[in-house]
Amino acid sequence: MVSANLPFTTAFGSELRRPFVHYIGYVGLWQNWVMFHTIPHFRALRPMLVARYPGGAQTEHGAMLPGLTRYKPRTRMGSLFFRYTWPTNDILPYGRAYLQRACGEVFKQTGKQPSTMTLRLDSLRLQSLADARRTLKPGKPASDFSTMNVPCN
Amino acid sequence: MQLIRNALTGAGKTVDNWFLEPIDARVYALVRITYAVVVLAVVIELWPVRAALFSEDGMSFHRPDLLWYLPLKYVRSQAAVTALMVGVGTAAVMMGLGLFTRFAALALYLWNFAYCAIGYPAESGYDGVVRIVGFVLLLAPPARVWALDGRIFGKGHESPPRYALRCLQVQLGIIYVCTVWLKAPDSYWRSGELMAYFMMSMYSRLPVAEWAFWGRTSVLMTWGSLLTEAMIPFALFSTRFRRWGFLMGLALHGGIAISSTIGMFSLAMVPLYAAFVSSEDVDYLISRYGWLKQLTPRAPK
Numbered sequence: 001m002v003s004a005n006l007p008f009t010t011a012f013g014s015e016l017r018r019p020f021v022h023y024i025g026y027v028g029l030w031q032n033w034v035m036f037h038t039i040p041h042f043r044a045l046r047p048m049l050v051a052r053y054p055g056g057a058q059t060e061h062g063a064m065l066p067g068l069t070r071y072k073p074r075t076r077m078g079s080l081f082f083r084y085t086w087p088t089n090d091i092l093p094y095g096r097a098y099l100q101r102a103c104g105e106v107f108k109q110t111g112k113q114p115s116t117m118t119l120r121l122d123s124l125r126l127q128s129l130a131d132a133r134r135t136l137k138p139g140k141p142a143s144d145f146s147t148m149n150v151p152c153n
Numbered sequence: 154m155q156l157i158r159n160a161l162t163g164a165g166k167t168v169d170n171w172f173l174e175p176i177d178a179r180v181y182a183l184v185r186i187t188y189a190v191v192v193l194a195v196v197i198e199l200w201p202v203r204a205a206l207f208s209e210d211g212m213s214f215h216r217p218d219l220l221w222y223l224p225l226k227y228v229r230s231q232a233a234v235t236a237l238m239v240g241v242g243t244a245a246v247m248m249g250l251g252l253f254t255r256f257a258a259l260a261l262y263l264w265n266f267a268y269c270a271i272g273y274p275a276e277s278g279y280d281g282v283v284r285i286v287g288f289v290l291l292l293a294p295p296a297r298v299w300a301l302d303g304r305i306f307g308k309g310h311e312s313p314p315r316y317a318l319r320c321l322q323v324q325l326g327i328i329y330v331c332t333v334w335l336k337a338p339d340s341y342w343r344s345g346e347l348m349a350y351f352m353m354s355m356y357s358r359l360p361v362a363e364w365a366f367w368g369r370t371s372v373l374m375t376w377g378s379l380l381t382e383a384m385i386p387f388a389l390f391s392t393r394f395r396r397w398g399f400l401m402g403l404a405l406h407g408g409i410a411i412s413s414t415i416g417m418f419s420l421a422m423v424p425l426y427a428a429f430v431s432s433e434d435v436d437y438l439i440s441r442y443g444w445l446k447q448l449t450p451r452a453p454k
Binding site for chain 2: 002005026027028029030031032033034035036037038039040041042043044045064065066073074075076077078079080083084090091093094095097098101126129130132133135136137138139
């Protein structure tokens with residue numbers, strides 16, 4: 001329990017955790033209690049898949065697989081799309097697999113093979129309290145592209 | 154030399170007593186039942202997104218290095234994922250009823266481990282809580298009170314050692330200490346603005362801009378929740394303030410459940426709180442709610 005919570009960021013690096021890494025991995029006891037350690041940044045989300053084709057054309061699709069359906073707000077799925085938009089190293093293989101699968105799904109539905117696939121997170125980004133007081137709106141529209149852009153071949 | 158030997162013996166006895174002293178088996182039963190309810194709630198929560206998160210047509214990744222003993226390594230089609238989740242729901246009901254409890258505990262623990270590994274990008278904090286409670290219950294002593302296993306296999310220990318409950322208690326302490334440690338240096342927590350932003354965000358049940366005008370309310374809520382989180386583990390471990398610990402936990406997690414969309418986290422914390430319940434608390438509840446008498450045997454002497 002304690003070893004799973006030792007930070008990597010001290011001068012010890014991962015040395016303090018190393019003796020326990022296998023134990024934690026094999027019994028699934030990883031834990032991380034970073035929960036709202038700072039403010040949330042979004043009022044609402046709308047993730048979209050963006051398929052790009054040779055010649056510069058692009059199409060947009062619902063981000064949910066299977067079926068390329070539209071995202072319905074769910075806390076758990078919201079977290080997933082945050083992590084796919086700004087992936088850390090441990091998330092990258094999951095995100096790439098998702099985008100690769102999206103390539104196949106777009107081809108299945110449209111008959112056209114995209115050249116690349118990425119995710120765009122349309123959102124209402126929370127305003128500062130001063131701006132919210134001034135505009136009487138908690139959020140303003142924003143759009144962020146995922147740092148992953150996967151080739152479809 | 155004798156002094157050192159005596160000190161070591163004394164320390165050993167204290168640790169032994171703290172970790173292995175006999176405890177009312179009904180407390181284990183309470184933890185088991187609340188855990189079963191939580192797992193069932195998570196299964197219901199995951200049900201609409203099961204194909205998206207766990208099937209090979211979905212949005213996650215069946216890592217090739219996935220451990221061989223995790224069921225989702227072999228379950229990939231949408232129909233198979235659905236069948237597995239029906240099985241998990243059944244195991245959760247069995248766990249709640251105390252029917253083939255050890256088997257049900259193993260199934261639920263492996264399920265949680267597997268879905269967190271496959272659906273790692275969608276993992277929430279409460280999944281970790283559920284997984285840890287499941288692991289500890291798997292290694293807990295058999296306590297067949299309030300359980301159908303008691304009728305099938307005999308009553309078992311009426312006063313099992315409390316080591317598994319101690320593990321859960323320490324885990325609860327770690328959760329709160331870590332979260333306060335991480336939050337306290339943040340400028341929004343310190344300025345008291347955090348709750349205003351939180352209540353305008355996608356996690357709020359009432360995300361209106363008016364929260365930006367309620368500065369004092371935000372400061373009181375922000376500092377109040379930080380202070381409560383810091384105090385809960387100390388109160389729960391203290392004999393004198395234990396019930397205050399329960400009340401603070403109820404206020405904190407009840408507030409989260411009512412005001413936000415992350416009520417599942419509040420529910421997931423219940424088995425950890427149940428680990429702090431005493432024999433006297435169970436007797437009090439039974440005396441207060443007469444119908445419980447029909448279900449419960451007396452506390453062991």
